[in-house]
Amino acid sequence: MAMSKPFSILRRTRVLEGEIDEFMDNLSQSALAFKRAVKIFLDDGRSAEFEEKLGQVNELESRTDDLRRGIERQLYAQTLIPESRGDVLGLLENLDSVLNLFEGALWGFFIENPDIPEELHGDYEALVEQASAAVEAIVLASRAFFRNVEAVGDHMHKVMFYEKEADRVSTKLKRRIFDSDMDLARKCHLRHFVEMIDNIADRSEDVGDRLAIYTIKRRF
Numbered sequence: 001m002a003m004s005k006p007f008s009i010l011r012r013t014r015v016l017e018g019e020i021d022e023f024m025d026n027l028s029q030s031a032l033a034f035k036r037a038v039k040i041f042l043d044d045g046r047s048a049e050f051e052e053k054l055g056q057v058n059e060l061e062s063r064t065d066d067l068r069r070g071i072e073r074q075l076y077a078q079t080l081i082p083e084s085r086g087d088v089l090g091l092l093e094n095l096d097s098v099l100n101l102f103e104g105a106l107w108g109f110f111i112e113n114p115d116i117p118e119e120l121h122g123d124y125e126a127l128v129e130q131a132s133a134a135v136e137a138i139v140l141a142s143r144a145f146f147r148n149v150e151a152v153g154d155h156m157h158k159v160m161f162y163e164k165e166a167d168r169v170s171t172k173l174k175r176r177i178f179d180s181d182m183d184l185a186r187k188c189h190l191r192h193f194v195e196m197i198d199n200i201a202d203r204s205e206d207v208g209d210r211l212a213i214y215t216i217k218r219r220f
Contacts, residue, residue, distance in 0.1 A: 134162035134204040166201035
């Protein structure tokens with residue numbers, strides 16, 4: 001009979017546990033900073049406050065990269081959790097790719113400076129809300145993977161829910177864009193930003209799919 005493992009996967013490696021917690025904190029903070037940055041951009045464009053949030057996400061991305069590399073070195077140098085090492089590294093790499101999407105999208109707003117009509121602001125904010133919620137849910141599911149694998153499912157269904165909501169909002173928003181009287185170049189530009197934001201939710205679901213496999217492996 002398969003035995004569950006409700007205890008922490010890192011129960012004997014407290015320093016490593018703390019670093020993984022910090023990694024998760026950084027991803028969660030990036031989601032919050034991203035949501036705030038897009039709101040600032042919609043209200044005030046490329047303001048000093050927007051640049052501050054962009055810098056915050058850049059700094060979090062850099063710190064998270066350092067953490068991931070340090071965790072990888074520890075896992076191999078100290079021969080820690082060899083039975084789960086590959087899954088842990090795979091999960092962290094995939095989570096890090098989500099943070100990269102936050103950073104890339106904000107740089108896109110800063111460099112390309114899209115002219116978003118005010119009547120579409122609410123839809124963009126709604127899309128950002130769903131994408132950020134998907135990331136928050138995958139962070140909670142990932143924390144559960146390390147602390148109590150039986151609780152992963154409590155959060156996984158939320159990742160899928162928010163991803164589907166993001167798809168719904170993005171489809172509605174793209175239809176509004178292409179039904180408008182704007183010229184085609186501007187329509188395509190605005191669609192590009194819709195897809196960049198929606199990709200964050202899609203990537204979160206991809207990470208969730210991988211996490212589901214890692215979770216099954218830990219249960220048996």
